Amino acid sequence: MAELKYTDELTHESDNIVIKFKGKEPFRLRRHAQDIVLKTLEIDTPKFYLHYLGWDSTCGAFKAEWHAYKPWDRWTKINFMLRTWGEQTLGDPEKNGWMTIKLAGMLETKYEYTHSIQRSLWWSYNYLFYNKNRQEIFEEARDLYFRLLNELKKLYGIYQKEDTVAARI
Helix, strand or coil, rough: CEEEEEEEEECCCCEEEEEEEECCCCHHHHHHHHHHHHHHHHHCCHHHEEEEEEEECCCCCEEEEEEEEECCCCCCCEEEEEEEEEEEECCCCEEEEEEEEEEEEEEEEEECCCCCHHHHHHHHHHHHHHHHHHHHHHHHHHHHHHHHHHHHHCCCCCCCCCHHHHHHC
């Protein structure tokens, strides 16, 4: 079975947004990532998973990657990837260090078909009818992306006014 697939990044930049932090206990995201993502995206646990977690017990370096998706309708879902890396001092009781968080978001629409007539029907349906709905989904997905970004900043005390209108400009 073949598929017709449309994918859009939620940020219009060439790269995704990055948060840099230097201070006390940078890897606290490990304990809070699940709660933040599940509450912000309003999804259940099976739609959020840890893809990779690495910790170097000799120097305190770490890296981790989480993935989440939010199904929207039969054809469209929103994918999020949260990646972090950095270093946390092992001997220090304050656990000082640094870290970087990268957040990526993608809107994906996929139609499955078995022959070329179905493919042309799906393409026509998307172009004539579904594209308007997809634009509305895209705007709501961008809003979720920036709400998630703000929640991550709040975890580290990097406060910013919650205004997604300014982010769209």
